[in-house]
Each structure stands twice: as C-alpha cells, then as structure tokens.
Amino acid sequence: MIFSLAPMEGITGHVFRRVHAECFGPLDRYYTPFLAPPHVGSSFGGKAFKEIDPANNQGLAVVPQLLTNDADKFVWASRLLSDMGYAEVNLNLGCPSGTVVAKGRGSGFLRDLPALEVFLKDVCERSCLPVSVKTRIGILDDSEYDRILELYRSFPLKELIVHPRVQKDRYEGVPRQREYGKTLERAPFPVAYNGDIFGPGDMDSLLEAYPETSHVMVGRGLLTNPALVRMLKGGPSASATELKDFHDRLFSAYEDAIGGNAVFRMKEWWSYARFAFADPRAVHRAVRKTRKIEEYTAAVERVFRTQRLADVALFPGTEEL
Template identity: 40%
Template sequence: MYYYFAPMEGVTGRLFRRVHSQFFHGVDKYFMPFVSPGKDRVFSRRDMRELTPDAEARVPEVPQLLTCQAEDFLWAAELLADLGYREVNLNLGCPSGTVTAKGKGAGFLRDPDGLDRFLEQIFSRAKVAISIKTRVGFSSPEEFERLQECFDRYPCAELIVHPRVRSDFYKGKVRLEAFASAVERSTVSLCYNGDLTTSDEIGIFRQCFPAVDRVMLGRGLVGDPALASKAKGGPSSDRDTLRRFHDALYEGYAEAFGSRHNAMLRMKELWFYLIWLFAGHERLGKTLKKAKNPAEYEACVEAIFGEFSLQRDSAAGWRDQPIF
C-alpha cells in the first residue's frame, strides 16, 4: 500500500515537508501545493523558492500546476523537468470561486471537451510524467463517467480521486458510492483521497476497496503526523518526537520569515488540525487560538506538551462527518 501526503496550500510547504520527513516515516510521495503558471512565463521568487528541489528531501516530491492553458502547463512542466522532477500533477480539484470562475481547478470539470483537448496536448508533448488530482464532478457525481472516459485515454501516472463535487468544498460526507463506481469502471489503479484520519479507518477502507493500492492523506496526516507510518504498522507518535517536530518547524519558520510572530501564525494553522490528537483538545484549542504573541504561544505549547496526554488517534474535529 502506498501513502501520499496531499498538497495543502499554506500548510504543507517545503519546510513542513522537510521537517515532517525528518521525524516521521511512511509517506511514499509528497505532493506540493499548487502553483499557477501564467502567460508571462516566469514564476515569482516565492514560487521558485518552493519549487527548487530540496537536496535534503528523502522522499519523492511532486509539484502541482493549476492552469487550463496547455501552453502554460507545458512551459512549466519543462521547467520542472529541467529542475529534476519526474512527475508533475494537474490540479482539477480546487473549489475556490476565483479559480473555478477562470475555468481552472474543479472549474475545468465543467468542460469535458475542452479538458480532453487540453489533455491531448499536454500528454502528447510533455517530457515528464503527468498525474491528475480530481473531484468526481463539478455539480454532480454523475459527471464522472464521462470525465473518467476522458482520463482513461491518456497515460496518467496517477489518477487521484477526491470523491466530492465542487460545491461540497471539503465538507459533508465523501461520496463513496461515486468512488466505488469509478473503481469498477477503471482499468488502472486509482488513488483515493478524502477524510481518512485513523489507521482503523484506513484498514476499513482497504477492506472495502481491495483493488485500491494507494491513498492520499491530507488533514488526517497533518493532524496526526505519524498516520502514514501507523498505517504501515508503525507506532503512534510519542510526545517527545511530536515536540521535537513542533520545535523544528517553529524555529524553521521563525528563521525563514525573520519573525517569531509570523511563525506563530503559521503554527496556529497546524494546530487547527494537531490539537485533536491531545486529550482535552476542546479547552486547549481555544487557549492556543487566543495567544497574542510568541511568548504566550510558547507558554501555551509548553503547557500542552507538559500537561496533556496524546490520544491513540486524532478526534479529527475539523471533519463534520466520519467517513464510515
């Protein structure tokens, strides 16, 4: 079974992936948050900092592109291949209104004929493997049969399916029936993504879908950084490892941003998910959210690690309904 780390803009950037892979094992590929190649044929310095391959990376990393223009995709894919990447991922899932209005991300799913022409161009001309991350439709999962016929025509390195439609965003129950139908129709192994947060859930998922040999974990793996390793039979995270992971990340951000305050803000994004791994998370989450400066934040983190025990599994409170 392969476990992939999902791309999460604002959370799983270069530093996060490096530090995560130093402290936790089990991830077979990290997918990088999207970048949008534009007509001007340059990536910003910030994008380039994120895209420059990490010489210390121990696990393959896959950059992701968000575009509906074949020429822009091909330009960026060539640049990424020259940087040494072997796979580039196409984002067909982003639900944001500003993205879908331009026909990108999940917005591209509304135009299967245009998508087919785009795929024909990029698969015939790109010199790097292409994988796709998609939802099961824009408005309805019934759209997926047509979309899947289109994907099946091309040699996709991975077809990663998040079984929600655009208006679901990341909420509500995942549409497992739509995923089951996709698996039945598929001639290649699909990668599943969505709402897996414990190794027990991953175990049930595997029983339900024995033909699926790869899953992508996002919020569940941010909320329990040992989840992929646990799913492979490894132990739960211990307090010491989690603390060292936290400190390495916090100090890394402080150095990269030149500001402990900004590092604190970034860490709060992480705690939105991580807090649910601790017993007493209801009260702790509120105190942490209220921390106004690094000193208050650091005192709060000290209290969390000093006084509260880690649970075996995350309570995954960001999710409104469990997967099964």
C-alpha cells in the same frame, strides 16, 4: 501500498514535508500545494520557486502540482520542472474555492468537459513530463462522474488521484467512495484514493471495500496525527515527546523560513493538531490569540505541560472545526 502526503495550500509545503520526514520518516511521495505556472518564457519565482527548489526537497519524492487551464503555460512549466529533475507533473482538478472555480480552474474545469478534453489532449502530447491528475468527481452531484471518468480514460495519464467529493461538498459529508471503486474498475492507468483517511479504521474499511487499492493520499489526518502513516502500517501512535519534538522543529524551521509569520503558520497547524489532545478546546483557547513569538512559545509550553494527549489522535471532520 504507496502512502503520499496531500497537497495543502499554506500547510504541507517544503518546510512541513522536510520536518515531518525527519521526525517520522519519509512518506513514499509528496505533492506540492498548487502552483500557478509562470508565463511562457519566465521562471518560477518567489514562493513557488522555493517550493520546488531541489535544495529544499532533498531526498524526498516530490511531485509538483499545477493549477491552470492554460495548456501553453502547463507545457512550459513542465519543461522547467523537467530541467530541475522532476519526473512527473500533477494537474489540480479539485480545488473547490470560489475564486478558482470562477476562473474555470481546479474543480471549475470540470464544468466545461469539451475544453478540458482539448486541454488534456494538448498537454498529454506536449508535456515534457508524464501528467497525473488529482480530481474531484463533479461539481454538483456524482452522476457527473461517468462522463468525467470516460474522458480521463482516453488519455495516457501517469495516475489519477480521486478525492470522491463534488465541488459543492467542499470538505464536508462522506466521500462518495463508490465513484473511486468505479475508477479502479475502469481506469487503464494507476489510481489513488484520497479523502477522510484519518485512522487505521478508515484504512481497514477502504481496503475491505476496495482491496485493489495501491496508493492512499492523506492530508488532514496527518496534520492531526503526524504518526498516521506509521500507524496505518501497524506501528505505534505518536508519544507526547514525539509530538513536542515535531512541533519544536516545525516552528523553528518556519521561523528560519518566514520569521514572525511562523506563529500564523503554526496556528494553522494547531487547528488540526489540537485534536491530538484530550481537550481540543482548551488547546485552541491557549494558542489562538497568540501573536508574538514569546506569547506563542509560552502558550505552547503550557499546552504540552498541562494537556493530556487524546487516546486516539483523530481528525473529527470539517463539521467539528
């Protein structure tokens, strides 16, 4: 079984991947949060460059993800990424955000299948790297997926990662796993599953229904429970000491990378990590208003001193957030 870390903009970037791998061992694969490809002839700059800089990703199997509907930019970016030593490039056809969808990118590209077909034909022919796709199953309802899957089937994709929700679902409701099952049956290329694998029970159910599963991508579940993949392989949950050590290293790495903004970044992580504690509300109250580094450090120290871990660290789903 391949276990990979989901791309999560603002969260699972190079700092998170490295620290998580140091503390809990590397996952089989990591996908970068989406990157906008540069203009043809230009290089990746600033934050995007840091994300893919090989120096920041040493020893990890990283697949860069692009968010675009411009084939020339995609092909250009694939050349830059190939020159940097990457072996695959992933296309984001899942992002549900209003602004992205309005521009016909992410899951918004699924609204115009003829244009998507032209795009995929072009990039599959010209990309310097094999192309994989991370997709939702439609915009409004799952009946759209048959046509979408038929379209994908005509291209030599390296892999298709299915997050079986439609754009309208955002991150709510139950993943429509039947559509993932259809993909397993019909796709001529490798298929990965993503969506709501928060604990061993979710994994067992997935494997019971779809025993052919060979690649599972986890996102929010691993933010709540950094030992999730270890547990999915039959290992122990994270101890309080492990969680504190992971926190401290993550915070310190963010401080090195982004200075005072590290507190904001950590609060984003806490919005998931609080569910590792028996009283998530108390954790949330303790951390949420902190701004300065000293305030934050004191609040976190108090949390680890006074709050007990939950029996099972389980992300509860978006409705609870």
